[in-house]
Amino acid sequence: MRPLSEYLQSFLLVELLRGLRLTGRHFFSRSVTLEFPEERAPKSPRFRGHLALRRYANGEERCIACKLCEVVCPAQAITIESHQRADGTRRTTRYEVDMFKCIYCGFCEESCPVDSIVLTRLDTYTAEVSGERVLNKQQLLSMGDRYESQIAADRAVDAPYR
Amino acid sequence: MSQEKVTIEIDGRTIGARAGEPLIEAADRAGIYIPRFCYHKHLSVVASCRMCLVEVERAPKPLPACATQVADGMKVATRSAGALDAQRGVMEFLLINHPLDCPICDQGGECELQDQALGYGRGVSRFVEGKRAVADEDLGPLVATEMTRCIHCTRCVRFLEEIAGDQELGGMHRGEQLRISTYTGEPLRSELSSNIIDLCPVGALTNKPFRFRARAWELLSFPMVSVHDGVGSHLSVHTYQGRIQRVVPRECSTINETWIADRDRYAIEGLAAPDRLREPLVKRYGEWHTAGWEEALSAAVAGVRRVLEGHGAAGIGALLAPHATLEELYLGGRVVRALGSANVDHRLREGDVSDQEQAPPFPYLGGTIAELEQADAVLLIGSYPRHEQPLIQHRLRKAARAGAQIMALGLRRFAWNFELAEEHAVAPQHLVSELAAVAQALGERKQRKLPQALRGLPGGSVSEPARAMAKRLLAGERAVVLLGNQALSHPQAATLRALAALIGEWSGGRFGVLAAAANSAGGWLAGALPHREVAGRPSAEQGLAADAMVRAQLPCYLLHDVEPEHDLWDPAAADAALRQAEHVVAVSSFASERLREVADVLLPLGAFGETAGTYVNTEGRWQSVRGVAQSYAEARPGWRIWCALAQLLELEGFAYPDIAAVHAEIAGACRDVQPSSRYPAELRSSGATSADGGSSSAPGRASGQGSGVTLALAGAVPIYAGDALVRRSEPLQQSPLAARLEAVVAPETAQQLGISHAETDEATVRVRVQAAAAEALELPLVVSSTIPAGTVWIPAGLAERAQLGPPFGTVTIEAL
Ligand code: SF4
Ligand code: SF4
Ligand code: SF4
Ligand code: FES
Numbered sequence: 001m002r003p004l005s006e007y008l009q010s011f012l013l014v015e016l017l018r019g020l021r022l023t024g025r026h027f028f029s030r031s032v033t034l035e036f037p038e039e040r041a042p043k044s045p046r047f048r049g050h051l052a053l054r055r056y057a058n059g060e061e062r063c064i065a066c067k068l069c070e071v072v073c074p075a076q077a078i079t080i081e082s083h084q085r086a087d088g089t090r091r092t093t094r095y096e097v098d099m100f101k102c103i104y105c106g107f108c109e110e111s112c113p114v115d116s117i118v119l120t121r122l123d124t125y126t127a128e129v130s131g132e133r134v135l136n137k138q139q140l141l142s143m144g145d146r147y148e149s150q151i152a153a154d155r156a157v158d159a160p161y162r
Numbered sequence: 163m164s165q166e167k168v169t170i171e172i173d174g175r176t177i178g179a180r181a182g183e184p185l186i187e188a189a190d191r192a193g194i195y196i197p198r199f200c201y202h203k204h205l206s207v208v209a210s211c212r213m214c215l216v217e218v219e220r221a222p223k224p225l226p227a228c229a230t231q232v233a234d235g236m237k238v239a240t241r242s243a244g245a246l247d248a249q250r251g252v253m254e255f256l257l258i259n260h261p262l263d264c265p266i267c268d269q270g271g272e273c274e275l276q277d278q279a280l281g282y283g284r285g286v287s288r289f290v291e292g293k294r295a296v297a298d299e300d301l302g303p304l305v306a307t308e309m310t311r312c313i314h315c316t317r318c319v320r321f322l323e324e325i326a327g328d329q330e331l332g333g334m335h336r337g338e339q340l341r342i343s344t345y346t347g348e349p350l351r352s353e354l355s356s357n358i359i360d361l362c363p364v365g366a367l368t369n370k371p372f373r374f375r376a377r378a379w380e381l382l383s384f385p386m387v388s389v390h391d392g393v394g395s396h397l398s399v400h401t402y403q404g405r406i407q408r409v410v411p412r413e414c415s416t417i418n419e420t421w422i423a424d425r426d427r428y429a430i431e432g433l434a435a436p437d438r439l440r441e442p443l444v445k446r447y448g449e450w451h452t453a454g455w456e457e458a459l460s461a462a463v464a465g466v467r468r469v470l471e472g473h474g475a476a477g478i479g480a481l482l483a484p485h486a487t488l489e490e491l492y493l494g495g496r497v498v499r500a501l502g503s504a505n506v507d508h509r510l511r512e513g514d515v516s517d518q519e520q521a522p523p524f525p526y527l528g529g530t531i532a533e534l535e536q537a538d539a540v541l542l543i544g545s546y547p548r549h550e551q552p553l554i555q556h557r558l559r560k561a562a563r564a565g566a567q568i569m570a571l572g573l574r575r576f577a578w579n580f581e582l583a584e585e586h587a588v589a590p591q592h593l594v595s596e597l598a599a600v601a602q603a604l605g606e607r608k609q610r611k612l613p614q615a616l617r618g619l620p621g622g623s624v625s626e627p628a629r630a631m632a633k634r635l636l637a638g639e640r641a642v643v644l645l646g647n648q649a650l651s652h653p654q655a656a657t658l659r660a661l662a663a664l665i666g667e668w669s670g671g672r673f674g675v676l677a678a679a680a681n682s683a684g685g686w687l688a689g690a691l692p693h694r695e696v697a698g699r700p701s702a703e704q705g706l707a708a709d710a711m712v713r714a715q716l717p718c719y720l721l722h723d724v725e726p727e728h729d730l731w732d733p734a735a736a737d738a739a740l741r742q743a744e745h746v747v748a749v750s751s752f753a754s755e756r757l758r759e760v761a762d763v764l765l766p767l768g769a770f771g772e773t774a775g776t777y778v779n780t781e782g783r784w785q786s787v788r789g790v791a792q793s794y795a796e797a798r799p800g801w802r803i804w805c806a807l808a809q810l811l812e813l814e815g816f817a818y819p820d821i822a823a824v825h826a827e828i829a830g831a832c833r834d835v836q837p838s839s840r841y842p843a844e845l846r847s848s849g850a851t852s853a854d855g856g857s858s859s860a861p862g863r864a865s866g867q868g869s870g871v872t873l874a875l876a877g878a879v880p881i882y883a884g885d886a887l888v889r890r891s892e893p894l895q896q897s898p899l900a901a902r903l904e905a906v907v908a909p910e911t912a913q914q915l916g917i918s919h920a921e922t923d924e925a926t927v928r929v930r931v932q933a934a935a936a937e938a939l940e941l942p943l944v945v946s947s948t949i950p951a952g953t954v955w956i957p958a959g960l961a962e963r964a965q966l967g968p969p970f971g972t973v974t975i976e977a978l
Pocket of ligand 2: 062063064065066067068069070080108111112113114115116117
């Protein structure tokens with residue numbers, strides 16, 4: 001008997017219709033795919049994305065070259081050189097992050113005494129030539145300038161829990 | 163402190179101690195750590211920080227371990243609840259006013275306060291009131307300050323007073339207003355001043371040139387020895403990415419204790435000077451061209467070959483710096499000998515070496531550096547160790563504080579940092595006769611006669627100071643006679659050595675020579691000498707000594723780390739000799755303008771820290787170091803350069819696999835060398851016994867031509883002018899001790915010159931100084947009664963005075 005019922009099932013396209021039923025169900029339900037570049041998934045204020053260096057409101061860079069982020073970084077992605085700036089303050093002459101090494105752990109942000117190095121919400125970026133993976137101080141500062149309002153808002157939201 | 167042994171108990175452990183010693187010392191020896199800030203083993207105890215509180219059985223209150231003396235049967239608890247509570251309490255008080263600026267503080271990561279705060283501090287401060295802030299100090303170019311961080315341990319104050327010898331810092335005001343300050347606003351003047359950086363437990367005092375350069379945790383530390391005097395202080399150099407960033411002392415109780423001189427610490431700031439030689443240079447038709455090593459080496463060798471063919475081997479002379487490594491000196495000497503010449507010398511600042519044949523194997527201190535502390539009568543001849551060997555001065559000062567009679571017979575009076583028993587300054591042409599007078603006075607007391615060759619030196623009756631010195635030397639149980647840098651470069655140095663050795667012998671003490679440079683002793687052992695090979699073996703051929711080589715105007719000179727305008731006894735003659743030479747090869751770390759003018763090939767040499775090597779200090783101690791920094795551009799270690807030259811010259815026996823092989827060869831040869839400080843009393847050269855330094859016209863009198871006054875010239879190499887690296891160190895050159903080129907004369911002499919202004923430190927008039935046939939030099943004039951009448955003191959070793967020739971001689975001076 002079995003071979004006969006199997007024969008009938010395949011002849012009447014039962015399996016195909018079953019499959020189409022599933023397709024049909026999803027065809028009319030609400031879509032969950034985001035149109036990526038135009039649409040983005042929501043992110044937590046604690047999201048750990050691309051690094052940035054912040055400034056104070058008066059435009060002065062926050063970083064004081066304490067090198068704590070450099071020493072805490074488990075991936076050794078940060079390289080800092082420091083000096084005494086003409087006004088006598090301690091500043092970096094070089095601040096570089098190798099974005100291929102960075103594992104987005106956020107330790108650098110945790111260690112920074114002046115909230116200078118931060119992880120932003122930015123999670124999509126590319127490098128076209130090999131050298132571009134190393135971001136210098138200028139690039140990091142301009143990242144900070146660009147996203148400052150978001151960065152500040154995120155820190156404010158998180159502040160009560162720190 | 164008595165030597166009585168007692169037994170005490172600390173934290174339940176029974177340990178032995180000496181009765182009366184500080185408890186903290188006994189605990190340290192047993193490896194039990196008690197926190198402390200103000201206590202330091204080489205400084206006096208003030209017990210001001212109270213961090214070391216411990217509980218002692220039957221004591222009603224916790225006691226400071228640094229100020230509590232050990233007594234038999236004492237039971238101490240350093241970590242009991244009571245002791246910890248006391249320590250935590252002190253910590254909380256200390257942190258009340260300490261700023262929270264660890265992130266920008268250079269001490270961060272190596273800070274005693276940070277460490278203690280981790281162990282004894284509270285997580286969160288209970289102090290909510292405003293913190294104290296203190297106006298900053300300016301201590302000069304070496305020490306950076308941030309006085310708000312000061313915790314008033316007074317280590318810096320005590321160091322400057324007790325060790326460096328001048329009370330340059332003090333605690334001003336009191337209570338909450340207390341601050342450490344110079345009060346006068348003057349920069350620190352001590353040659354040991356920078357040790358307060360290491361002493362300061364917090365970041366109030368930090369290394370100024372090193373400021374913000376690197377963090378303690380990213381530095382690699384390597385052992386090293388200092389190369390700026392014959393002491394060989396132990397250092398640690400700290401490197402970051404292969405470059406030397408700073409130098410700190412490394413403890414060595416027998417040499418430098420825990421201190422180093424400022425010169426040892428800051429000379430590295432000259433390592434990247436703008437005229438540092440980056441790559442080999444070859445001069446063609448008067449123009450410098452950068453060249454590869456091969457090209458430059460073959461240019462150097464081709465020139466040497468030309469001279470060998472044209473003039474024979476005797477036309478080649480090598481001048482090697484006395485601060486080069488033992489291996490470089492050895493190879494340099496061997497290369498010259500293999501070429502068939504014996505003109506090689508490292509005694510660049512010596513003018514009289516006529517006693518070299520009978521001299522001991524190397525100039526020797528006559529004992530160890532630490533033993534100097536035990537001396538009870540010291541005669542310093544032509545020496546100012548405070549600027550020449552600062553850590554020898556430290557030992558002498560310790561001896562003086564323990565009651566030793568220290569006497570100085572020299573060419574001027576100096577600013578000693580202890581009380582001298584006698585100070586006698588004479589004009590250079592009288593130094594020999596005054597020293598002979600001391601010997602004579604000793605001889606009279608001991609019924610001994612001066613040897614034939616030295617007789618007749620005193621001008622007549624023995625002078626009063628000479629008699630007093632002899633008396634004090636004899637009264638001492640452990641007398642020491644030391645010959646310093648100025649005596650060694652005196653035109654009658656051989657006679658001075660003979661007399662000084664005799665005085666040492668007759669006074670029943672020891673005689674020693676204070677080595678001027680890092681390898682002044684090593685150069686003798688390595689055979690960088692015209693008359694001796696390695697380990698003092700007699701040389702088959704007799705060559706010319708440094709000064710004779712310069713006067714002989716040879717066709718070819720090989721220079722190793724020498725700047726002729728600074729480093730040679732007679733820079734004027736050196737300049738003339740190098741200018742007329744056909745071929746000059748300079749192996750050098752730096753290329754000064756003058757060197758560029760006279761050299762034909764410049765080979766870049768690895769400088770301090772970039773090359774491995776051995777230094778033999780003044781007590782005959784061999785100290786080998788590794789190269790710890792990466793080489794600067796194309797610069798190479800000197801031993802490699804000499805081996806490469808030898809190989810291109812097709813000389814046999816220079817195929818060393820590494821520097822250890824070179825070292826082993828020297829060490830093997832020197833195995834049986836016994837240090838000695840016996841100098842011959844029978845002098846060979848006849849000229850040496852004439853009492854006035856061979857000067858033709860009697861100084862101190864107005865001479866025939868012009869309105870000038872003829873004076874005896876004397877001078878010493880200033881503290882920060884001794885070698886190429888020190889001369890290029892910006893911070894040292896900005897410090898108050900940096901060399902000032904000026905002519906200093908006695909008030910009587912000033913009157914002769916028609917200058918009637920009072921003694922001042924500042925120069926107000928200028929004078930024209932003329933030596934022999936050279937061009938006249940205009941210098942500022944300073945009047946000071948530290949100079950003997952009839953003498954003009956002009957510092958030696960400075961390029962700007964090169965035309966005056968040797969440090970000693972006669973000059974005519976005219977007021978402008
Ligand atoms: S996020 Fe982590 S891995 Fe990346 S730079 Fe910071 S510390 Fe380094
Ligand atoms: S980013 Fe922050 S932690 Fe890193 S060096 Fe600068 S101040 Fe220090
Ligand atoms: S400056 Fe440093 S060494 Fe001097 S008293 Fe203050 S904390 Fe102590
Ligand atoms: S170390 Fe004892 S009181 Fe300061």
